Amino acid sequence: MGIANAALSRRHLLAGGMALGGAAMLPACKPVMSGLFTGADAHPGNYPTVRAVEFMGRYLDERTGGRLGIKMFAGGQLGSETDTLEITSFGGIDFNRVNFAPLNSIEPMTLPFCLPFVFDSVAHMRRVVDSEVGDEVMAALEPHNLIGLCIYDSGAxxxxxxxxxxxxxxxxxxxxxxxxxxxxxxxxxxxxxxxxxxxxxxxxxxxxxxxxxxxxxxxxxxxxxxxxxxxxxxxxxxxxxxTPEALVMSKASWDRLPPPDQALVREAAKASVVEMRRLWDIRVAEAEAAVAAxxxxxxxxxxxxxxxxxxxxxxxxxxxxxxxxxxxxxxxxxxx
Incomplete structure (x- = not known):
């Protein structure tokens, strides 16, 4: 099965409310303003980006009395980053965490973040992505039916x-x-x-x-x-x-949210960046210790x-x- 056909099949499965590969059932199709969002990540379940989006889901759940939340499908359950990006742009997945590299073929303005030696340090990278530069690059994704919400680390x-x-x-x-x-x-x-x-x-x-x-x-x-x-x-x-990583949302899902919920989603995404970096720094320190030994x-x-x-x-x-x-x-x- 080619990539295009595989992606199409996944969209059909998602539309029918089924996860791929025998995973648990996805939420049935319904207005996203009153239920669980779906989230995809190619990283395993304990990875900092996965845990950060789960943190975001709890944030939404707590502030809406359970009206909004996120069900994560980690470990590539819904396909590769290339496949899930296409599905997200069609509205089959609500949230998607991807590296910036797969975004290069979609939007040329994402290329600068992927250049070798463009960032001098983790601190430099974080300062850039937290600035207007990061906002502008993420905003460039909207014409491609993707709403750029926040930028995570991918390490040096x-x-x-x-x-x-x-x-x-x-x-x-x-x-x-x-x-x-x-x-x-x-x-x-x-x-x-x-x-x-x-x-x-x-x-x-x-x-x-x-x-x-x-x-x-x-x-x-x-x-x-x-x-x-x-x-x-x-x-x-x-x-x-x-090269950092991006959390994007399907524009179709975004457009179905009323403005107050859109603001809350952005607030939750921003809060998840702090959590992701905390978890990432711990993971790096643990890896450095393992290598030292x-x-x-x-x-x-x-x-x-x-x-x-x-x-x-x-x-x-x-x-x-x-x-x-x-x-x-x-x-x-x-x-x-």
């Missing part, structure tokens, strides 16, 4: 491998590095001198263990949670990407030589004055 991504520490771009030369199936990721890794190898996320551990790839790149919680630290011997803190060698990195190689990548993907303006404003918000 760094390189890990089985060969050697990465202290300069030359150390990446010739290494086979796994990347997601993303033109931007492929261009980034190739520009750094490595060989980008797009393989599915779930195959990384086995590919490392069997030597199919030399390394990969991701954040601290994933490095530990997916057990990649059991096979990768070196973690180099390049922090080349701090392992045999993995961790090294710091001067990001400047790596960032200097990214100008052609930026120029390839940032092509409009509006995108360039967003990038300029992001860089102006760096800590001096």
């Amino acid at each position: 991504r760094s390189f890990y491998n089985m060969r050697r520490p990465i202290t300069a771009p030359e150390d990446l030369r010739g290494l086979k590095i796994r990347v997601p199936a993303s033109d931007l990721y492929i261009a980034m890794v190739n520009a750094l001198g490595a060989n980008a190898v797009p393989i599915p996320f779930g195959e990384i551990y086995q590919a490392l263990a069997q030597g199919v790839i030399d390394g990969a790149e991701n954040n601290w919680p994933t490095f530990v949670g997916e057990r990649h630290y059991e096979v990768a011997t070196h973690l180099s803190l390049t922090q080349h990407l701090l 392992s045999d993995v060698a961790v090294n710091s990195v001067d990001p400047a030589p790596f960032a200097a190689l990214m100008r052609p990548v930026w120029d390839q993907f940032i092509t409009t004055p509006a995108q360039q303006d967003i990038v300029r404003r992001i860089r102006e918000m760096r800590e001096e």
Whole structure:
């Protein structure tokens, strides 16, 4: 079954009130102003983004006397992020947590947040997404039948491998590095001198263990949670990407809400960001402790030589004055 047909089938199932893959029944179709919203997330049930949206659901429940709430379907129960985005735009899912990368093909204004080395730190990223820049990027999703509600963390991504520490771009030369199936990721890794190898996320551990790839790149919680630290011997803190994640709502669902409930949903989403960051920071600290107790060698990195190689990548993907303006404003918000 092709992606389009799979997405269509999911929409039919959702419209009929059925969850995919034998999951519990979704709420039957009814006006969303008096019942449970549906929420989708590809991350597992204990992940900070899932728990943050559940927090949001409790927030709505408490402030409406049970009239509004959110039923989460985590772990990709309703499909991949690409599939669920399409379903959300058609109104089959009410809330959807997705990384910004899948939004790039939908709305070009989301690309600046995905550029390598555009953010200098987690604090810089949070300052940007909490500003008018974040509001403008999220507002650009509305013509695509998506209401951008809030922006969550996805952590700082760094390189890990089985060969050697990465202290300069030359150390990446010739290494086979796994990347997601993303033109931007492929261009980034190739520009750094490595060989980008797009393989599915779930195959990384086995590919490392069997030597199919030399390394990969991701954040601290994933490095530990997916057990990649059991096979990768070196973690180099390049922090080349701090791409955030978005919580979006179907415009069809949004439009059925009266203005007071719309305001409450935005209020709940904003409150969930605080909870998500609290949970995320705990998860990062736990992962760092686990790595410190392992045999993995961790090294710091001067990001400047790596960032200097990214100008052609930026120029390839940032092509409009509006995108360039967003990038300029992001860089102006760096800590001096």
